[in-house]
Amino acid sequence: MTIRVGVLGANGKVGQAVCAAVEAADDLELSATVDQGDPIESFVESKTQVVVDFTHPDVVMNNLKFLLANGIHAVVGTTGFDDGRIAEVREWLAASPETGVLIAPNFAIGAVLTMRFAEQAARFFDSVEVIELHHPNKADAPSGTAYRTARLIADARAAAGVGKSPDATSTELEGARGSDVDGVRVHSIRLAGLVAHQEVLLGTQGETLTIRHDSIDRTSFTPGVLLGVREIAGRPGLTVGLDPFLDL
Amino acid sequence: MTIRVGVLGANGKVGQAVCAAVEAADDLELSATVDQGDPIESFVESKTQVVVDFTHPDVVMNNLKFLLANGIHAVVGTTGFDDGRIAEVREWLAASPETGVLIAPNFAIGAVLTMRFAEQAARFFDSVEVIELHHPNKADAPSGTAYRTARLIADARAAAGVGKSPDATSTELEGARGSDVDGVRVHSIRLAGLVAHQEVLLGTQGETLTIRHDSIDRTSFTPGVLLGVREIAGRPGLTVGLDPFLDL
Amino acid sequence: MTIRVGVLGANGKVGQAVCAAVEAADDLELSATVDQGDPIESFVESKTQVVVDFTHPDVVMNNLKFLLANGIHAVVGTTGFDDGRIAEVREWLAASPETGVLIAPNFAIGAVLTMRFAEQAARFFDSVEVIELHHPNKADAPSGTAYRTARLIADARAAAGVGKSPDATSTELEGARGSDVDGVRVHSIRLAGLVAHQEVLLGTQGETLTIRHDSIDRTSFTPGVLLGVREIAGRPGLTVGLDPFLDL
Amino acid sequence: MTIRVGVLGANGKVGQAVCAAVEAADDLELSATVDQGDPIESFVESKTQVVVDFTHPDVVMNNLKFLLANGIHAVVGTTGFDDGRIAEVREWLAASPETGVLIAPNFAIGAVLTMRFAEQAARFFDSVEVIELHHPNKADAPSGTAYRTARLIADARAAAGVGKSPDATSTELEGARGSDVDGVRVHSIRLAGLVAHQEVLLGTQGETLTIRHDSIDRTSFTPGVLLGVREIAGRPGLTVGLDPFLDL
Numbered sequence A, B, C, D: 001m002t003i004r005v006g007v008l009g010a011n012g013k014v015g016q017a018v019c020a021a022v023e024a025a026d027d028l029e030l031s032a033t034v035d036q037g038d039p040i041e042s043f044v045e046s047k048t049q050v051v052v053d054f055t056h057p058d059v060v061m062n063n064l065k066f067l068l069a070n071g072i073h074a075v076v077g078t079t080g081f082d083d084g085r086i087a088e089v090r091e092w093l094a095a096s097p098e099t100g101v102l103i104a105p106n107f108a109i110g111a112v113l114t115m116r117f118a119e120q121a122a123r124f125f126d127s128v129e130v131i132e133l134h135h136p137n138k139a140d141a142p143s144g145t146a147y148r149t150a151r152l153i154a155d156a157r158a159a160a161g162v163g164k165s166p167d168a169t170s171t172e173l174e175g176a177r178g179s180d181v182d183g184v185r186v187h188s189i190r191l192a193g194l195v196a197h198q199e200v201l202l203g204t205q206g207e208t209l210t211i212r213h214d215s216i217d218r219t220s221f222t223p224g225v226l227l228g229v230r231e232i233a234g235r236p237g238l239t240v241g242l243d244p245f246l247d248l
Helices: A013-024 A057-069 A083-094 A109-124 A144-159 A218-234 B013-024 B057-069 B083-094 B109-124 B144-159 B218-234 C013-024 C057-069 C083-094 C109-124 C144-159 C218-234 D013-024 D057-069 D083-094 D109-124 D144-160 D222-234
Strands: A003-008 A028-034 A050-053 A073-076 A100-103 A127-134 A179-181 A184-190 A196-204 A207-215 A237-240 B003-008 B028-034 B050-053 B073-076 B100-103 B127-134 B179-181 B184-190 B196-204 B207-215 B237-240 C003-008 C028-034 C050-053 C073-076 C100-103 C127-134 C179-181 C184-190 C196-204 C207-215 C237-240 D003-008 D028-034 D050-053 D073-076 D100-103 D127-134 D179-181 D184-190 D196-204 D207-215 D237-240
Touching (some): A003 A013, A003 A218, A013 A050, A028 A218, A050 A057, A057 A073, A073 A218, A083 A100, A083 A237, A109 A144, A109 A196, A109 A207, A109 B109, A109 B196, A127 A144, A144 A179, A144 A184, A184 D127, B003 B013, B003 B218, B013 B028, B013 B050, B013 B218, B028 B218, B050 B057, B050 B218, B057 B083, B083 B100, B083 B237, B100 B218, B109 B127, B109 B196, B109 B218, B127 B144, B127 C184, B184 C127, C003 C218, C013 C028, C013 C218, C028 C218, C050 C057, C057 C073, C073 C218, C083 C100, C083 C237, C100 C218, C109 C144, C109 C207, C109 C218, C109 D109, C109 D196, C109 D207, C144 C179, C144 C184, C144 C196, D003 D013, D003 D222, D013 D028, D013 D050, D013 D222, D028 D222, D050 D222, D057 D073, D057 D083, D073 D222, D083 D100, D083 D237, D100 D222, D109 D127, D109 D222, D144 D184, D144 D196
Parallel strands (some): A003 A028, A003 A050, A050 A073, A073 A100, A127 A184, B003 B028, B003 B050, B050 B073, B073 B100, B100 B237, B127 B184, C003 C028, C073 C100, C127 C184, D003 D028, D003 D050, D050 D073, D127 D184
Antiparallel strands (some): A127 A196, A179 A184, A196 A207, A207 B207, B127 B196, C179 C184, C196 C207, C207 D207, D127 D196, D179 D184, D196 D207
8 A cells, every 4th residue: 555645845856856756666656746826735635644845944834733733744854943843843743643743854864874873883982083075165164964973973972981082193284183073073075076975984993984974966865755754654743853763 | 990801812812912902901900811721720819800712612611611610701702602502601601690701703893883784774775785805815705794794784674675786787797796695795805905894885866875894903803802891790691792782 | 268169969968068068167168059950060150169079970970071171179079989980080180180189988087097097006016906886777797997997907917017916715605706807806886876986996015005986977077078178279180088188 | 037135224123024025025035134233245245236225314324335335226215315415325326327226205105106196186176185094193194195295286286277176165163174285185084993094085077086095004115115126226326206116
């Protein structure tokens, strides 16, 4: 039996990629698509079971209110969820206890796994550093993902009582040793021909472990979205972040 | 308080490295060392709490019998444990229920983590392949570790109902696509200047995840041995493989 | 002073990318574009100095005949040039000795440099192997580029009297050691999420050198084409392959 | 016919490695070894053709004076050659025009090739950055080799009129973008488990080229020394740096 999937924001770049991915999957059926000006009621008429929302912070709360009122599960990539919004979604879910909502800032499974594995491995190695590599049009350095990864690593090491990575540097050309995020060095490479890449290097006596994620295409979020769509019915209530769905 | 650690096979290459690592650790004390001809009773006299055994299949069972009879924990890297031997160790442990024994074929934490992460990630990606790279004096291809890694990956994918990695190859020069281990392609590189390296490549739409382990020194097992030494008192009974001690 | 550049096959995918690249370059001007049905004479009327031809083997010879008769330089990515065609182009050039023609099978500068560097380095290392990694829809393994690279390496080693890469493998699972191209091992990885990648690994005592080319976008040929456009006026006569233009 | 090779500083770590390498080579013969207190005349008595000198700045000039006076070629890894010393060696060579001297700061062929290839490739790519990775006991960041590599790249780009690598970074955590060596960004990683590694990343539209050198053993200089020994008789006069012997 296929799952009937609707898409909100279906005409956007991301929405189009989601529609294409749903149509290409044997176990999913694209039951309805909605964009600005289209009636959201079409999800009810089409007996849609799960709706994917990549829209805008201005409209996503109205979308969720409608979906949950109608017992339709939601997989949400739209940003802008602060504590107040999260609390409101929980209230709506309390009134519809069998419905599930997944809100995730990052659906790229490789990125999520990289962070998780880095966090798990961090306490077993003397040294950890992070390298992130992106196209040269990126405005911030380090990337948000690298920053978050470094903090997860730092927290895991602190919790395990592991000290700082050893470093005998006494003569440094300014900036050579990268930026310092809670004691973890993060290096930002900007290079034409790259898209979005990250490497976590861990080292101890005689061995190193490297976890590398390469994202070379804006569609790399679709497998994570489809995973959410397939699993959401079995996970009622609110889930924030894709991690719990990975059952690691 | 420091842990009093003894070493069996203390004069061998591995034993010497273990002795050096114990002496270099602030929280461990090298209480006694034993090699061929030395009296094993010195572990009792020196109030040794944990003994590390890198000896020989011919003597390891006698060693363990003595240690367990005296309530001394054991961390064992010696090979040759078949089902019969494992059963015998369990019997001895039944009579000494507070004593712990860790028997592990591989103490390199990076290798153990690579296998575990590969197994965990395997079901989320369309494609998985393994590349192992070693010095050119190695007799077997693929390496035992790569073979085991590929089987763990294959089992994880089978359990999750994931199909084979896609492959449209229709014209192949013999051997180009590597060896086939339960449906997982494994490639063996032999190169002067290398020691022991392994890479697991996982790919799905628009992204790849790479987990790489580089071991460039024969001492890369010592951090895993020390981890075992530190944890064994809290884990009575028999543990096979380092994984459970990593609490992943 | 800008160079006036025309494009033949301007409506094709490659042609469009070339047009965009020419328009984006400060020192180049897109003077005329021609596709099926358009009059080729427009290159003369527009005083075009260099024409880029990514068309079809069926029409490329007529294109070149016209261009050379009118003293217009040509940069050609169209395939299908056998010895007969090459001879004919040389004849036309003899009648127009100041005009230049560049015919290249591969305009990706990174690929050309990888081959050249591999060839130069090959004789200094005990061991050389090639790994090529592509998307899983590729029909042939190894790739044409990897095959060519391996042959260049083999030739360079033979010319320098360097023996085979050492290899003590005595137990091999079929295919583990890859394919054998003139004594050079070539391994083909096929993975979702990849595009076109190649790695040449060279190793000798205690050190390795790795040359890696990653092509993640079908537009990676444009810098090579623009290089050809900028240099062709200074290189009259026929040049086959981009290498000579790199002045290595 | 074998070459008769002598070693000066034969008891040092490096000297011992050179002796072992000479003895292991079929075409070389270890004719005499000299260390502190031994008579340097033994090179003459033993009809030594080439002497390898890894000694000390305090004694190397006396060594060279003796060797050149006796027509013995020299391959020198000892440091401390300033312009004055170089001039003096040239004078001695003028009196012995058929003798050759090679003085090189770095005999690791992989390091030399990395620099050369980086220099050759630099002008074809929009972006270039350098990453160097070393053990955590290193005092300086970046490494001398990385610094030199970056300057060679900067010079090559300046000579070709290539502008700075593009970089839209507007929000930077201090140090994230690495150090700036003549406009080339250099990043220094310090990690337990590493020895000495360097990566040059070059990128342009849709493609990247990576040249990586891994040195995991203090003996990685021996192939370069043997190359010098084999070639020196054919290259009379003074050569500084291994590059010319590579005939790239």
